[in-house]
Amino acid sequence: MIEFSKLEKNILLLLSDEHQRSINEIMQILHAPVEQIRQSIHQLKSQTNSIIETNKDCFKLTTPYFPIDKSHLQETLYPIGFKDIYCFDSIDSTNLFLKQNKQLRTPALCTSNMQTAGRGRHGRNWYSPYASNLYFSIKYTIPTSIANCAGLSLMIGVSLVEAIENLLSINNILLKWPNDLVYNKQKVAGILIEISENLVIIGIGINVNCLSHQNPMITKPWISLREIYQKPIIREPLLLACIECIDNNSKLFFEKGFGVFHEKWQNKDAYKDEQISLIRGNEIIEGQTKGISKNGNLLILNHQGKLQEIESGELS
Numbered sequence: 001m002i003e004f005s006k007l008e009k010n011i012l013l014l015l016s017d018e019h020q021r022s023i024n025e026i027m028q029i030l031h032a033p034v035e036q037i038r039q040s041i042h043q044l045k046s047q048t049n050s051i052i053e054t055n056k057d058c059f060k061l062t063t064p065y066f067p068i069d070k071s072h073l074q075e076t077l078y079p080i081g082f083k084d085i086y087c088f089d090s091i092d093s094t095n096l097f098l099k100q101n102k103q104l105r106t107p108a109l110c111t112s113n114m115q116t117a118g119r120g121r122h123g124r125n126w127y128s129p130y131a132s133n134l135y136f137s138i139k140y141t142i143p144t145s146i147a148n149c150a151g152l153s154l155m156i157g158v159s160l161v162e163a164i165e166n167l168l169s170i171n172n173i174l175l176k177w178p179n180d181l182v183y184n185k186q187k188v189a190g191i192l193i194e195i196s197e198n199l200v201i202i203g204i205g206i207n208v209n210c211l212s213h214q215n216p217m218i219t220k221p222w223i224s225l226r227e228i229y230q231k232p233i234i235r236e237p238l239l240l241a242c243i244e245c246i247d248n249n250s251k252l253f254f255e256k257g258f259g260v261f262h263e264k265w266q267n268k269d270a271y272k273d274e275q276i277s278l279i280r281g282n283e284i285i286e287g288q289t290k291g292i293s294k295n296g297n298l299l300i301l302n303h304q305g306k307l308q309e310i311e312s313g314e315l316s
């Protein structure tokens with residue numbers, strides 16, 4: 001894991017408005033020796049892959065950069081019970097960090113400006129470029145039996161939609177079963193839940209400020225909040241809104257179960273009554289979606305007129 005130096009952070013802030021700055025300008029503003037600045041930029045360039053040299057000795061960031069301040073997270077999250085909070089500039093995966101560090105007290109939060117080995121569902125990678133987006137994971141101790149956790153990932157999807165609606169007034173973000181956030185069927189955010197013993201790690205990646213044309217590496221249709229909102233989004237308030245909403249809803253979920261969120265999920269169903277194909281292992285199930293069951297399973301009316309209840313799989 002990497003935490004940038006004060007000088008490196010200041011350079012990033014100077015480049016953060018997407019306008020180019022020359023080494024001379026940076027030197028005058030930051031009062032640092034030119035060689036040190038040159039070396040820091042060189043290092044940042046290779047670590048973040050997000051700085052480009054626009055002209056000789058002029059640089060800019062390819063993405064707007066809104067820093068996340070650990071002390072602000074602590075101010076908001078300690079009072080609501082969070083115990084351990086980690087903020088990195090770069091890490092392999094925020095989920096992996098919480099998984100490997102078993103000594104952490106829960107609830108624990110880990111967020112990073114980039115991930116070098118971000119993990120998605122079904123063993124896929126989660127593309128995590130520097131500072132463009134949000135990548136964070138929360139670890140909870142499950143206060144009830146794991147058997148009562150059905151629908152947990154769907155509740156997280158509902159929470160994220162709620163937080164985005166409240167903060168940014170974007171109302172057309174919907175849910176693709178089980179828990180992707182989509183806008184016009186294009187993916188906005190993904191959720192990776194990992195449960196072991198009595199611990200759950202909830203990993204969330206939200207496409208915030210990246211632009212779809214800058215990242216052709218992702219083959220499935222996706223979109224960022226910036227593209228929907230039509231201006232760059234300050235990440236910290238969004239991160240806090242999401243965490244607070246998840247935390248409130250988790251308390252309710254662990255006490256009362258998924259039932260409380262069932263209707264909310266159905267109201268945001270992006271594929272309601274649509275003809276779909278679902279991939280489950282080697283099997284493809286086709287039919288019409290009929291919402292979800294009381295414990296969050298997908299209901300599909302197949303071509304034989306039989307209602308099937310699906311626990312896992314992926315809508316194509």
Ligand code: BTN
Nearest residue numbers: 093095119120121190191203205
């Ligand atoms: C998906 O495939 O839709 C789930 C993507 C989850 C990505 C997030 S980013 C933060 C956390 N750390 C990871 O390595 N993955 C999750």
